[in-house]
Amino acid sequence: MRAPSPASAALATFRRHPLHFACLATLGLSACGGSDSLTPLPTLDGNAPLVVAHRGASGYLPEETLEAYTKAIDLGADVIEPDLISTKDGVLIARHDPNLAYSTDVASHPEFAARKKTTQVDGETQTGWFASDFTLAEIKTLGGISTDAERPQQYNGLYKIVTFQEIIDLAKAKAKETGRSIAVYPETKNPTYHRDLGLPLEDTLIGLINLAGWNSKDAPIYVQSFEPSSLKYLRAKGLKTKLIQLIDADDVDFKTGALTYAAPYDKPYDWFKAGDTRLFSAMVTPAGLAEIKTYADGIGPWKRYIVTVKGTLDASGNVKDINGDGKINDADTTSQPATTLIADAHKAGLFVHPYTFRNEQRRLASDYKGDPKNEYLAFYRLGVDGLFSDFTDTAIAARTAYLKEMGR
Structure with missing residues (x-):
């Protein structure tokens, strides 16, 4: 195959690393001139x-x-x-x-009510439902919720x-x-x-x-x-x-x-x-x-x-x-x-x-x-x-x- 032209090689490089080559000159020429151009x-x-x-x-x-x-x-x-x-x-x-109460709707799942407990996480006493008590299949039934009251709430649980x-x-x-x-x-x-x-x-x-x-x-x-x-x-x-x-x-x-x-x-x-x-x-x-x-x-x-x-x-x-x-x-x-x-x-x-x-x-x-x-x-x-x-x-x-x- 023919070697790519300098212009097409420059374009390929730009597509791979657009942030690193934002200074590209027109593709018919070369990438930005000398080391002091930027x-x-x-x-x-x-x-x-x-x-x-x-x-x-x-x-x-x-x-x-x-x-x-x-x-x-x-x-x-x-x-x-x-x-x-x-x-x-x-x-x-x-x-x-690890406490699912903070970012999921686990509290609204009555089937998991009995798993609520108080335990220590990194020395801090917490009450809630903890991921280590749930299988992946069970966790997949939960929905994520917004952790900030000032942010959109309409997607909670979805x-x-x-x-x-x-x-x-x-x-x-x-x-x-x-x-x-x-x-x-x-x-x-x-x-x-x-x-x-x-x-x-x-x-x-x-x-x-x-x-x-x-x-x-x-x-x-x-x-x-x-x-x-x-x-x-x-x-x-x-x-x-x-x-x-x-x-x-x-x-x-x-x-x-x-x-x-x-x-x-x-x-x-x-x-x-x-x-x-x-x-x-x-x-x-x-x-x-x-x-x-x-x-x-x-x-x-x-x-x-x-x-x-x-x-x-x-x-x-x-x-x-x-x-x-x-x-x-x-x-x-x-x-x-x-x-x-x-x-x-x-x-x-x-x-x-x-x-x-x-x-x-x-x-x-x-x-x-x-x-x-x-x-x-x-x-x-x-x-x-x-x-x-x-x-x-x-x-x-x-x-x-x-x-x-x-x-x-």
Whole structure:
């Protein structure tokens, strides 16, 4: 066969990697001239930041359902993110919590009323129905519900719980349909809890990744966990995919802007079980980042580790309700100068994917002027390598504006 012309070769490359080659000149010529023709992006690899659909299009549809993931892909997501927990019969399903009361209509199923119980999850006492007491067949009779009262409720109960295998199949089918890479970003959720139940997540996860043909660093998959031991186990058992250490905190003290730490959001649960007294904050120090680099490829910090927020205090030292809605939340705060976390992580060779970006006004600092795109732009400009969003379309629109701003 004839070798492809430079123009057709350039077009083929562009179709495979549209974000990386947005500067293509007319196809009859060459791709963008010299190395100084583009403003370099401040990401670790110089590529455009990824948009990760957090639990699917969870701002619009009940989270972690096939419909939510499909909508996120149709809105342009690069990556779809499921949290993985186990059923009684050892099947990995997409739910954020082992407690099904939080995100399913299990409470309206009288046939399961007797399974309601009180137990401990990562040291926290919870009452509800737990996935480990249900077979997959039983869980398939449940419907997902919105976990946020301010989001659409009319879809509650309509969409079923999906397995991780079904999510892999969806990503592959949509990649073939759209001609673009659709990656998945599973989290081993409460791995110590599951291990203690005799339902460990990791080996099953590795098996599914191997079956998908995705056990390599360049495969369209990222594996994340809050527990270092889960990531270390995965690596030791031969998982070669990109691994991400998640970094949490409890809240922000609006009076000072300082992050607060309270169980179970103060430290990884495996650290607690091992008697390790460090907090999550130890992970964002240069020493902590160097430690993470020994077993992972990136970090997924709560976004407040990068840009925290602080309220305005009144004469009594209390945070002012600056929008007068009778509530104190992020809308009554102002963004503070960014920390050095992105630069520090990049220096350690780690990419940075903060979470979670949302559109609701109560979740936006006042200086974003009610426009969620302004928050995305602030983080894109700081050099994040990707971010988790409940609203894929907003994240994509902001990224498009950012790339245009950067001459891309």
